[in-house]
Amino acid sequence: MMHDTGAGDRSGRFPATRHSAVLAAQSADLLERERGLAILVEAYWKPAYKYLRLRHRESREDAQDLAQSFFTRALEKELFAGYDPAKGSFRTYLRVCLDRHVANEKKAASRQKRSPGSPVLSLDFEDAEGELARGEPADPRTMDRYFHDEFVRSLFGLAVEKLREECALRGKDLPFRLFERYELDRDPDERMTYDTLAEEFHIPVTQVTNFLAFGRREFRRIVLEKLREITASDHEFREEAKSLLGVSE
Amino acid sequence: MRWLSDSTVRHLKRVAEWPDLNETKYRLLDELGRGGMGTVYLAEDTVLGRKVALKVVATAAARPEAAERMLAEARIVARLEHPGIVPVHDAGALPDGRVFYAMKRVDGRRLDELAAERPLPERLRIFERICEAVAFAHAAGVVHRDLKPENVMVGAFGEVLVMDWGVAKLLAAAEAPAQGSAGARGRPATEAGTVLGTLTYMAPEQAEGSAAGSAPAVDVYALGAVLYFLVTLRAPFDADAASGRARGQARIPPPAPRKLDPSIPAPLEAIALQAMATDSAARYVSAADLAADVARFLEGQPVGAYRESLFEKAGRFIGRYRAPILLVGAYLVMRALLLLYGRR
Numbered sequence: 012m013m014h015d016t017g018a019g020d021r022s023g024r025f026p027a028t029r030h031s032a033v034l035a036a037q038s039a040d041l042l043e044r045e046r047g048l049a050i051l052v053e054a055y056w057k058p059a060y061k062y063l064r065l066r067h068r069e070s071r072e073d074a075q076d077l078a079q080s081f082f083t084r085a086l087e088k089e090l091f092a093g094y095d096p097a098k099g100s101f102r103t104y105l106r107v108c109l110d111r112h113v114a115n116e117k118k119a120a121s122r123q124k125r126s127p128g129s130p131v132l133s134l135d136f137e138d139a140e141g142e143l144a145r146g147e148p149a150d151p152r153t154m155d156r157y158f159h160d161e162f163v164r165s166l167f168g169l170a171v172e173k174l175r176e177e178c179a180l181r182g183k184d185l186p187f188r189l190f191e192r193y194e195l196d197r198d199p200d201e202r203m204t205y206d207t208l209a210e211e212f213h214i215p216v217t218q219v220t221n222f223l224a225f226g227r228r229e230f231r232r233i234v235l236e237k238l239r240e241i242t243a244s245d246h247e248f249r250e251e252a253k254s255l256l257g258v259s260e
Numbered sequence: 261m262r263w264l265s266d267s268t269v270r271h272l273k274r275v276a277e278w279p280d281l282n283e284t285k286y287r288l289l290d291e292l293g294r295g296g297m298g299t300v301y302l303a304e305d306t307v308l309g310r311k312v313a314l315k316v317v318a319t320a321a322a323r324p325e326a327a328e329r330m331l332a333e334a335r336i337v338a339r340l341e342h343p344g345i346v347p348v349h350d351a352g353a354l355p356d357g358r359v360f361y362a363m364k365r366v367d368g369r370r371l372d373e374l375a376a377e378r379p380l381p382e383r384l385r386i387f388e389r390i391c392e393a394v395a396f397a398h399a400a401g402v403v404h405r406d407l408k409p410e411n412v413m414v415g416a417f418g419e420v421l422v423m424d425w426g427v428a429k430l431l432a433a434a435e436a437p438a439q440g441s442a443g444a445r446g447r448p449a450t451e452a453g454t455v456l457g458t459l460t461y462m463a464p465e466q467a468e469g470s471a472a473g474s475a476p477a478v479d480v481y482a483l484g485a486v487l488y489f490l491v492t493l494r495a496p497f498d499a500d501a502a503s504g505r506a507r508g509q510a511r512i513p514p515p516a517p518r519k520l521d522p523s524i525p526a527p528l529e530a531i532a533l534q535a536m537a538t539d540s541a542a543r544y545v546s547a548a549d550l551a552a553d554v555a556r557f558l559e560g561q562p563v564g565a566y567r568e569s570l571f572e573k574a575g576r577f578i579g580r581y582r583a584p585i586l587l588v589g590a591y592l593v594m595r596a597l598l599l600l601y602g603r604r
Binding site: 138141142145146160163164167168169171172194195220221224225227228230231234255 | 261262263264265266268269271272273275276277278280281282287288356
């Protein structure tokens with residue numbers, strides 16, 4: 012028996028090509044660049060800030076300034092215009108740009124603070140500091156890995172938020188609450204079965220199965236969609252998806 | 261935005277991979293293991309009310325060849341109806357587009373995990389069962405190409421199952437058209453020059469990526485390597501030697517088992533080394549021949565792979581007929597004693 016429902020892209024398949032935020036950030040058109048950069052900032056600002064704090068050992072204030080100036084410069088100076096997908100992932104390119112940005116800033120005898128006219132990005136640095144305090148201590152020798160892991164954390168966090176929003180809009184609060192309870196809040200050692208979950212939420216086990224499958228499917232879709240947005244080419248997207256989801260051929 | 265702990269991120273990575281079984285008759289229960297081609301999940305067939313193992317291709321992110329290869333694997337295993345080969349119940353594509361197949365859930369342990377706990381004769385009887393399953397596959401025109409202790413499950417009731425036919429190849433003569441995609445036609449999983457399998461147990465010609473690397477003789481070699489493991493309780497090649505095999509040193513023989521442990525019977529050593537001969541023509545002609553030689557050893561008969569000295573022949577004769585020899589001996593002693601005391 013073959014179960015080919017031909018459901019297409021509604022879950023695990025790679026989403027069709029979406030407008031890449033990386034390409035948009037490279038655009039000569041300021042509005043388009045702003046749109047692209049907003050998406051990139053959303054995904055990368057926390058990893059970048061934490062990286063500045065841990066890799067470059069910047070103080071809170073300096074790390075905040077550097078993160079702000081890095082992303083605003085990316086907007087003003089078309090910092091990402093030089094990115095070539097054939098040479099590596101955008102994530103690596105961004106990290107190299109960030110390192111270079113820090114070096115350039117330090118070259119100046121005294122770093123010039125942002126000019127009063129520079130746009131200020133609304134970034135919740137206190138939230139990032141809280142995460143730094145809660146996270147496991149990073150090994151300074153593996154900062155590449157750290158940046159990658161923080162990027163994954165940021166991406167998954169955004170995907171969870173988007174899932175919450177979408178579920179709320181579609182009147183699917185219960186499936187999200189189940190997903191949250193079973194996949195996010197559960198202690199790794201906590202023994203929880205679908206049966207106990209069914210009891211807890213007063214619903215049949217079959218509904219637990221269906222809701223969790225829905226949550227996982229939607230989560231995967233959103234992750235892949237976001238990943239599609241913040242990569243520049245199909246090849247990069249596939250490589251990142253493999254790396255992100257532990258996919259092997 | 262909520263903060264996700266490291267363990268939650270790791271869990272979500274796994275969860276993002278879990279298949280969507282929503283519109284199927286299966287209910288996902290757990291993850292059983294991950295391999296190169298895909299992940300095996302424990303699921304419940306809600307129609308028949310039984311647990312099954314679902315092998316699902318890694319994700320839609322995988323190349324289309326991986327999906328084809330998995331379907332080819334399912335079709336190959338499906339044609340091998342043998343008690344030593346795990347049966348396939350179902351195959352197809354999940355709602356999320358990923359290819360899967362459902363097979364019997366095996367309750368048991370891997371051979372590499374339990375071998376050390378079993379006495380040698382029992383290990384050899386397990387080996388015979390492996391050979392029988394492989395011989396059956398060869399008769400059906402299928403070469404496994406990745407035989408190793410990790411791919412053998414021993415069930416709670418002693419059943420022996422050869423698993424993971426992911427790199428198996430259908431011999432040209434056995435190819436039969438099936439409905440569906442190109443993969444359905446038994447398309448070879450690999451082309452010449454491509455090496456798939458596990459170097460530690462792999463025949464030299466397979467490690468070299470030659471066209472002969474898909475002949476039944478490669479399974480005979482791997483069976484010899486499995487026998488080597490069962491006799492010595494260690495793999496024939498360590499990690500260094502195995503990686504050397506990938507760099508053109510595939511024809512170096514393994515260390516002789518009796519050099520590792522002199523108590524290993526010489527005929528068993530000879531059987532394993534003949535099966536692992538670097539020249540495929542010098543190996544056993546078939547898995548059945550190899551099994552037959554092991555059976556002869558278990559029965560205390562001379563084996564084809566080893567020429568015994570007169571002393572060894574006598575020793576084996578005594579070992580094989582110990583009870584009657586003891587009886588005759590006891591009888592002769594009694595007669596001698598009776599004669600001795602009768603004269604007094």
